[in-house]
Amino acid sequence: LTPVVETDVLIVGSGPAGATAAALLSTYGIPNVVLNKYPGVSNTPRAHITNQRGVEVLRDLGLEGEVVKNATPQHLMGEHVYATSLAGRELGRLRTWYTHPHFKAEHDLASPCSVCDLPQHVLEPILVNAAASRGSSVRFNTELLTFTQDDDGVTALVRDRLTGQEYGIRSKYLIGADGGNSTVAAQAGLPLVGKMGLGGSINVVFEADLTRFVEHRPGDMYWFVQPGVGHDGNGIGVLRMVRPWTKWIGVWGYDVNAGHPSLTEEDGVRIAHQLIGDDQVPVKIESISTWAVNDVYATDNMAGRVICVGDAVHRHSPMNGLGSNTSIQDSYNLCWKLAMVLRGEAAPTLLDSYRDERLPVAKQIVQRAKRSDGLMPQIFMALRLPPASGAQELHDALDALLQPTAEGGRLRQEFDTALQNTIMGFNTHGVETNQHYTSAAIVPDGTPEQPAPRDEEIYYFASTRPGRHLPHVWLTRDQRRVSTFDLCGRGRFTLLTGINGAAWREAAERVAKRLGVPIRAWSIGRGCDYEDGYGDYRTLSEVAEDGVLLVRPDHMVAWRSASAVDDPEAALGAVFGQILGRT
Ligand code: FDA
Known part of the structure; x- marks a missing residue:
């Protein structure tokens, strides 16, 4: 050839x-x-979901402005309502995608970028x-x-x-x-290990103005407990916002073992109307497609x-x-x-x-x-329903939730717990932000791994230990706010030091010249290239004013030194030698 x-x-x-x-x-x-x-x-x-780490990559590419212009913002994403249909009875709500005030602060502290729906x-x-x-x-x-x-x-x-x-x-x-x-x-x-084709979902993309059902409880997904909806018979159907509040996806399950369903436009309209709970709403079907849930990694x-x-x-x-x-x-x-x-x-x-x-x-x-997928069927189990329960059983179970009896109380508690537990299907900030690495492209600084103070799947854990993501800190320059992320990236290594880190900068220049690898260097602190106006860098950098952070082009900390060393050129040379595989 x-x-x-x-x-x-x-x-x-x-x-x-x-x-x-x-x-x-x-x-x-x-x-x-x-x-x-x-x-x-x-x-x-x-x-749809573009999380902070996703948006940060787009920011590094200079595309964040376009993303923000085209995406639905966080404050319109968070009210996840569980109901019998969009027009039907509400069963409970979650505040997802870090819109709960507690998580909103965690979210905003972790990054200059916001999760969005794109x-x-x-x-x-x-x-x-x-x-x-x-x-x-x-x-x-x-x-x-x-x-x-x-x-x-x-x-x-x-x-x-x-x-x-x-x-x-x-x-x-x-x-x-x-x-x-x-x-x-x-x-x-x-x-590859794992299984393909675990559960089948039908995506009905349609146009319909649903403003009156949702503008007072804005979210990007509405979850419905209905008979026959949801893969694996778990009975949860979804209306997923594509464009607020006029374009939607209706998600409806099918049994993968029964073969590929062939669906007409009428089927699409029926699915949309059943999820909306009002068959008078005008609906224009754009497409109907199927997809299967997989559980596979290489x-x-x-x-x-x-x-x-x-x-x-x-x-x-x-x-x-x-x-x-x-x-x-x-x-x-x-x-x-x-x-x-x-x-x-x-x-x-x-x-x-x-x-x-x-x-x-x-x-x-x-x-x-x-694990998150496994949370949904528990709502059904809390209602004491078999996975593929019929309309009457479901109706009776939902009615039982309203009974002012001790048994009703037990049901309510179990149901509400199961429903609130599904938050782990949406709010796992730590899973998104704490990804960290051990490899030859990370040079240990001799410090032991610190245990995360809180659940690492839920909460972001800021650390500059080599292999962790550089923490976001707002700095200032010419009176304007700049994130530490904006000092780094764009395909280059970056060296961050303090007011008395001049030796590191000179060393970086010499190492860059010798290896033919561009290294940018910034000082952070009073009178430096960037001011630590809010004082956060002082603590979050975890290094002294004469210490250094070496940040990879992908914002990961490659190496750090807590303070000055005798021969910074030799130290940096050894670090780059290991990462780049050069002697
Ligand atoms: P992706 O599948 O996006 O892209 C593959 C590309 O390879 C396509 O451009 C294709 O044309 C091309 N290609 C394949 N074979 C080729 C060949 N032989 N030669 C040339 N080109 C070839 N995820 C999620 O988080 N939330 C969601 O709601 C959904 N919903 C959803 C619905 C449907 C219908 C599907 C199929 C998938 C989802 N996903 C999802 C999954 C999500 O879309 C997925 O994780 C990302 O698209 C993955 O991006 P990739 O670029 O890896 O693959």
Whole structure:
């Protein structure tokens, strides 16, 4: 096969993972080609929740403004109502996505960015436009068929689906961002554990003005206990906001073992009306599609020059909204490493840290989503109902909740507890923000791992111990607020020191020159490049004014020194030597 196209990186897939990789690589100046076998970006909403770590990547790409303009903001996301239908009886409420005042403070302290609701068909064009305008060659209607790799690169056979023409693309690396049925992961022989096709869901996307039902209790999901709704017969159906308050997805379950349902527009209208609980509301069906819940993660995510990101290596239920966010962050972890290897600044061994750092995250988020999925059926169990109970049984059980008796009291307590426990399907701030790494691209500073003071799945834990995410602190410059995150990123290592850290800065300059690797350096404190106006950096940095934090391009702390050392150049040189695999 004689390749007709040559590039540094071939990216298969332009979903959240692939489009992020393309946008990052083009921003870093690395030539890349992106394939998507379909004619365009996702034409259905699919994933919505863009969490703080997801938005931070988009902020680093300079795209946060567009995200905020196009997304539904946090304050319209949080009232998750459980009811018999949208027009029906309310059974309880949650305050999700950190809108509860207690969590709102935790949320706001952790990041300059806010969680938002950005449907995938809106997110993807933002990323693909950025990638294309910064240099990516984006090829729609182009499908990867097979690939082979050798010591120097990868040769892919692709097909133009419009003409049927097949041709070869030669690249130095191949990123498999081809989603839940990944050809790349399968052909690379990446081992997967878990189960596919656990529960079937029907997504009915429709237009309907539901303002009068929701504007006084704004949320991005409304949950309904109805007979026959919800996969696995767990009886929970969902109305999911796409655009407030006129575009929606009705989510309805089907039995995967009974085969693929074939659904008409009338079925779609019936589903929408049943969830709304009012069949007089005008409904315009846009699309009906099905999807299955998976519970799968890969135990390896790379084979030689072929590296997989996103759903290709982790597939799970939408609970906790971790799908596209984890996919975006896989690419954020990988792309600066690829850029440095391709520029000859780092040895290829740097790429092994992608495996060591992201495999534990894939396993963690799949297991979290699975546990969250298991919370929903408990609402039914609290009603003493079998999984596939009928309308009359459900009606009787809900009536029993209203009985002013001791048994009614026990039922109410169990039901309310089960309902409130589902908060763990939405508010797991720690799962999102505490992802941390142990690998050769993190240099220990000799301090022991500190136990988190609170539940690490629920609460963010700020720490600058190497391998942790740099804490967000508001600093000031020219009287304006700037986040510590804005001092870092954009593909470069950053050194942060204090008022008497000049020796670190000089050392960084010499190390950068010797290795040919750009390192930016800032001082933080009174009279420095950035002022610690609020005084938070002093405590959160966990280093003295003559100490240093070395931050990787993906905002992770690579190394730190609590105070000055005798030979800062030797210290920094050794740290970069280890991370970049250079002697
Ligand atoms: P993604 O699947 O988005 O992208 C894969 C890309 O690869 C596509 O561009 C595809 O065309 C391309 N491709 C595949 N094979 C190819 C080949 N051989 N050659 C060329 N291109 C190829 N998650 C969530 O958190 N909340 C939710 O509500 C939902 N809802 C939802 C509904 C439906 C219907 C689906 C299918 C999925 C969800 N998800 C979800 C999951 C979420 O969409 C998912 O986690 C992310 O899209 C993952 O992003 P990726 O980029 O990894 O894969």
